[in-house]
Amino acid sequence: MSLAASSDGVRVRAPGKINVFLEVGDVQEDGYHEVATAYQAVSLYEDVWATPADDVTLRVEGDVPLGDVPTDERNLAVRAVRLLQRTTGVTDGVRLDIRKSVPVAGGMGGGSADAAAALVACDALWGTGLSTTELLRLAALLGADVPFSLQGGTAVGTGRGDELSPALARGRFDWVLVPHGEGMSTPVVYRALDEHRERHSGDIAPISRRPAVDADVLHALRQGDAGMLAAAVRNDLQAPALRLRPDLAGVLETGERAGALAGIVSGSGPTLAFLAADEAAAIDVQVSLSAAGLRAIHVHGPVPGARVV
Structure with missing residues (x-):
């Protein structure tokens, strides 16, 4: 059944x-x-x-x-x-x-x-x-x-x-996702981040404050401004994820050449999320990525959490 x-x-x-x-x-x-x-x-x-x-x-x-x-x-x-x-x-x-x-x-x-x-x-x-x-x-x-x-x-x-x-988010944000068949272990990515920080402890300033979301991110979400959000997206796990999976860097470049405002590793990866200016732009990015032989999925947010349907 x-x-x-x-x-x-x-x-x-x-x-x-x-x-x-x-x-x-x-x-x-x-x-x-x-x-x-x-x-x-x-x-x-x-x-x-x-x-x-x-x-x-x-x-x-x-x-x-x-x-x-x-x-x-x-x-x-x-x-x-x-x-x-x-x-x-x-x-x-x-x-x-x-x-x-x-x-x-x-x-x-x-x-x-x-x-x-x-x-x-x-x-x-x-x-x-x-x-x-x-x-x-x-x-x-x-x-x-x-x-x-x-x-x-x-x-x-x-x-x-x-x-x-x-967090207040006005309007709609359009994204194009590029998933990968081989997943990544979250603990492994975090461990790679710790190892990177330890190796470069002489070059990286010590982490002296509690983590906080950048005010520019919250402002962009409140304004519903995709361009402003694209300038503020950040993921500390992106660098270790790319070191573990260097092939992802090329896909990020492909998405940005296709017209995405920004590309980012989602969480611990390996899914890549490309932010588009609007729905029409997202469809263009999706078509370009698909033409490059990648699986590309157009989604939007925000949407509600778990609900009976």
Whole structure:
């Protein structure tokens, strides 16, 4: 049976995200980094169906390479279901059917979107009636990007990225995404950043302040000004991602030659996000990238977070 036919339960749609700004602080004693990021949810979605079952099971399909996506207790969506069970005392099972469109290990939070969608779907299926605040608390226990997948829109994330403050974004921003078949490990990219900073400690000024989102980014989002945002986008993980995957640098150059206002590695990569002046310009960039033999996807943001559909 196709996933589209599994519609006798609850269906939830959750978006992928782009980090339009990401500043990474120094590594902490626990091995994690404090960050400051500006998230934007975009119109590339994960769809999750939740239907009654005796146990918790998971099936995954998609129009992206699924790689090593686990379908057991390691999967973040299954962990979300188990956390909701423990929190609410529900003993019912559920069958989760996931259709993935967000690149796997692509820096766009696809797994986080699945987890957020699973929380919303099972809360609706089981009638547990948790508040948004309670769902956000559970989301933060699952991973740094999960609360934003739940909330959507545009937001500033601090701490590990899970402490959210809504950010005003006027109008629409058009992006062209270029995913890659081979994902990247977020811990590996962060480790490469730490190693780069250690190697060049004599040339790089010490990180002396808490990370913060550049005021120019927030102003551009408030104004709905793509040109202003293009001048302010930044990702501290971009340099280590490009060192690990030098082929991405050529794709960035191709996108900018095709007319993009700016190109950036999304999160820890390897998905590349190209900001366009408007919808028509984005279509032109998409056509040019496709003609160059690249898979190019036109999306827009901001869009809402995980929602029953």
